[in-house]
Amino acid sequence: MTCQLPSDCFNEIFEYLEKDRLTLHSCLLVNRLWCELSVRILWRNVWDFESLWQQYPPSEKALSILNTLIACLSSESKELLYKSEIPVLTITSKLPLFNYAAFCKILSINYISKIIVYTLKDEPSRNHLIVEEIVKMFANQICSLRKLSYYHDCHINLYFPYFPGLKDLSELHCSSNLSSNFFYQLSQICNNLHTLNIEFNHYNVSLDELKSFISLQSNLKVLTLSANHASWDDIIPALKNNSKTITKLCLYGNRTNLPFSFISLFSNLQEFTLSFVDRDYVEDFKSLKYVSFSNLQTLKILYKGPRTEYNIKFLETNGKNLKKIYFGVSNDKSIKLTIANFCLNLRSLFVIFDRNELEILKTIFNNCQHLESIKIWCGTRHLTEKEVFETIANYSPNNFHELKIYNTSHSVVSLEDLESFFISWKNRIPKRLLYLIIIKYYFVSLDNYEKNMKLIEKYENLGIIKLRTKKFEEERNEEGY
Incomplete structure (x- = not known):
């Protein structure tokens, strides 16, 4: 005799499949109950x-x-x-x-x-x-x-209707030049945003209702401001009510004279991201170089960031608390040496090493004994895979277990170099599985593709490494570009 589970049990089971869209699509064809449960999640x-x-x-x-x-x-x-x-x-x-x-x-x-x-x-x-x-x-x-994602569209001039479902809204992505009626309506029913992403545009509109809406939020934790053709300075006073709740701040822009001193208000900041097209655009960052953020754990500079001297002072002040640093733009040696000397509790690191900076990488490994993951560019102007492998094998700390390689040119690593690295990792004490993540698949040359893959498969089966490949765009999305 068959036993039919209650629909509530099926519902709980299907919730665990929320991210497995392929399985959910298969469930659509089983029966009406499974179909309805799958459709609700897929939609x-x-x-x-x-x-x-x-x-x-x-x-x-x-x-x-x-x-x-x-x-x-x-x-x-x-x-x-x-x-x-x-x-x-x-x-x-x-x-x-x-x-x-x-x-x-x-x-x-x-x-x-x-x-x-x-x-x-x-x-x-x-x-x-x-x-x-x-x-x-x-x-x-x-x-x-x-x-809700709603930006100004010059092709569609939409009158936004009354929307009772917005009372539970937790994440809003919008532009500053939407109609004041939209922000007024939101302020009446939506006061518990978790995430707010605002794109500032140059159109001449009043920001009064936007400022009022922001000031009414009581639990804002993630804030992203993008200054495309305008500045965020007008809304800064409205952010004061959330100065204690904001833990993640992302700032993007392509214009000059942007204010940064207001960031010092966010005393509980844990993650800070910057990305600009010119260093002159973040000149006001100098006002933060001596400000201490005792809870800051992640610092990301995705494209152009502050001047080198400002970065160094900021790292000297806040480096001891940082767990993750991600610099997606070339910096001179002084930045990397500052990381090695002041960021001793790092778990994850990405900086671009030039081909003559192998000793700096060794210094970082020697000083940052909590480091678990590193992303490194390899190629003609950067370190070679062989140099990276040898350094990882001989200098990486005990807890290290993840190596990300982005190839800027076709790999020149030989089969012998690859196996030598795997053997060295196998003999490490303590033993750890190494996650080897290749972001741009020039890692194996076309001439030796099959031999390389057989070698990798051999050491995967032995439990020495775990290989994963990622698209460049996938990595950029994960890091917030």
């Missing part, structure tokens, strides 16, 4: 922003999702679209199997707009109509939205 973030956002023209999957949303529209909305003579999209009176829109927890208005603009080509008035009807449907159907 939470149906747009799968990491992979679909960059696709242009939009994929068939994206167009299929759009047609499904059209099918979910109310009879009044469908009638309105039908009268507008929109032949590209399938407008049907047949109701879909589920109310898919109600399952959404993550919504990007701009991505919907992008799909519609592509589908309807040069019909801006009809684009506006469809986007507005779909957003209106979401407003009526979603009872609890987790994440």
